[in-house]
Amino acid sequence: MRFRLLAAILVVLASAAAARAQATFPPETKNAALRYWAALAKLQEPIVDDDATMNLLSAAFAGRVEWDEKKLGPLLDSNLDAIRTMQQATKLPECSWGFDYRHEERTPGWFLMRAGRLARLNAYEGIREMAHGDSQAAVNTWLAGLKFAQDVSRGGPVIVALVSGAMFLDSLQPLRDSARRRKLSVEEKKALSAFVKAMPEDGFDWGLAWGVECATGEQALQMLRTSSNPTALYEKEGLSAPKRGLPPTTEEIRAYEEYMLAAQSALREPPGKARARADNLESKLRRLGEPEQLQATNFRQSNGTRVQIATQREELMQALASK
Numbered sequence: 001m002r003f004r005l006l007a008a009i010l011v012v013l014a015s016a017a018a019a020r021a022q023a024t025f026p027p028e029t030k031n032a033a034l035r036y037w038a039a040l041a042k043l044q045e046p047i048v049d050d051d052a053t054m055n056l057l058s059a060a061f062a063g064r065v066e067w068d069e070k071k072l073g074p075l076l077d078s079n080l081d082a083i084r085t086m087q088q089a090t091k092l093p094e095c096s097w098g099f100d101y102r103h104e105e106r107t108p109g110w111f112l113m114r115a116g117r118l119a120r121l122n123a124y125e126g127i128r129e130m131a132h133g134d135s136q137a138a139v140n141t142w143l144a145g146l147k148f149a150q151d152v153s154r155g156g157p158v159i160v161a162l163v164s165g166a167m168f169l170d171s172l173q174p175l176r177d178s179a180r181r182r183k184l185s186v187e188e189k190k191a192l193s194a195f196v197k198a199m200p201e202d203g204f205d206w207g208l209a210w211g212v213e214c215a216t217g218e219q220a221l222q223m224l225r226t227s228s229n230p231t232a233l234y235e236k237e238g239l240s241a242p243k244r245g246l247p248p249t250t251e252e253i254r255a256y257e258e259y260m261l262a263a264q265s266a267l268r269e270p271p272g273k274a275r276a277r278a279d280n281l282e283s284k285l286r287r288l289g290e291p292e293q294l295q296a297t298n299f300r301q302s303n304g305t306r307v308q309i310a311t312q313r314e315e316l317m318q319a320l321a322s323k
Contacts, residue, residue, distance in 0.1 A: 032151055033097045035089030040114045042082035043121075048075065060127060063177050067131035076125055083122050087140075090147035095154050101216050107156055112163045115152050119145055119167035126174055130183060138178065139188050143195060145171030146203075153204045157216060158297045161209035165305035168203045172312045179319035193320045196313060202306035203313075207268040210297070214260035217295035221253045224291060245289035256292040259284040263299040271306040278303065 029035070048054050057072055059065040076083070099105050126141035146168060153164035175192065178184055184192065224230040225247045234241035245252065263281050266274040281299045288296060 030094045032089040032092035032095040039082045039085035044078045079121050083125055087144040090144045095151040107160050119170050123170040142171040142175045150204045157213040158209050176312055176316040189320045201310045202271050203309045207264045210264040221248050242290035245291045248291050252289045271310045274303050
């Protein structure tokens with residue numbers, strides 16, 4: 001009897017030891033957005049004491065003056081944790097932000113503001129690293145900025161694409177300027193050239209953003225069409241209701257969809273070629289009813305940002321190819 005009791009105790013102790021031996025961390029996420037959320041939560045408001053300091057920061061970004069560590073370094077130090085967390089997230093293979101646009105969810109304005117601010121701080125950090133003689137760190141920082149901009153653009157409507165486009169330019173410009181000033185090594189230029197060649201000419205899929213915009217706009221217009229009081233839907237959002245065109249008809253909603261899908265198709269052409277379709281698309285936009293025009297997005301603005309990205313990308317490639 002005692003032997004059986006001792007054996008049972010040993011089995012229990014062995015099981016407990018095995019359980020302890022199996023203790024481990026959960027699998028690491030592959031979703032970069034989860035890390036990006038953490039970076040945005042860590043972001044601190046940069047402390048700028050006066051306009052002169054802000055002007056100095058802008059001049060350093062544009063390359064008109066050298067980086068002043070004493071005056072400008074502290075502006076980045078308080079946000080280095082957020083910057084590093086964002087950079088680590090860019091190494092993950094997936095990015096899903098979790099916004100449910102099918103159920104009328106919108107991209108929060110604070111999210112776009114913080115993402116844009118973090119991208120600009122990251123660009124400043126690359127400029128500081130380059131000023132300190134660490135060109136490899138600077139290139140890695142700006143490449144992380146490009147990846148961050150691409151990830152922010154994923155799955156969002158047009159406003160997200162426009163913010164992502166501005167973020168993209170924040171990293172593309174100092175890369176181009178550094179290549180032009182021959183601050184990059186042969187190895188850095190080779191790696192950077194491979195990255196830039198692999199990316200889309202305009203940075204990311206702008207047509208996808210217009211597809212989301214079209215779907216959410218059509219959903220809103222259908223709600224107006226079937227509502228017993230469409231004016232109240234505008235008042236609920238704190239907006240002034242259109243004076244004409246409520247509720248929209250099925251034909252008017254179809255005309256909205258035709259415009260948006262035509263713009264989406266144009267945005268999947270090269271930016272220069274798409275520019276030739278701007279006048280025709282603006283004509284379609286002007287013919288829409290007032291509620292539809294309020295839901296529609298201006299094509300020329302999106303394609304203008306695409307042209308800027310494509311131009312700077314081409315200038316960067318030329319600078320990298322020069323001897």
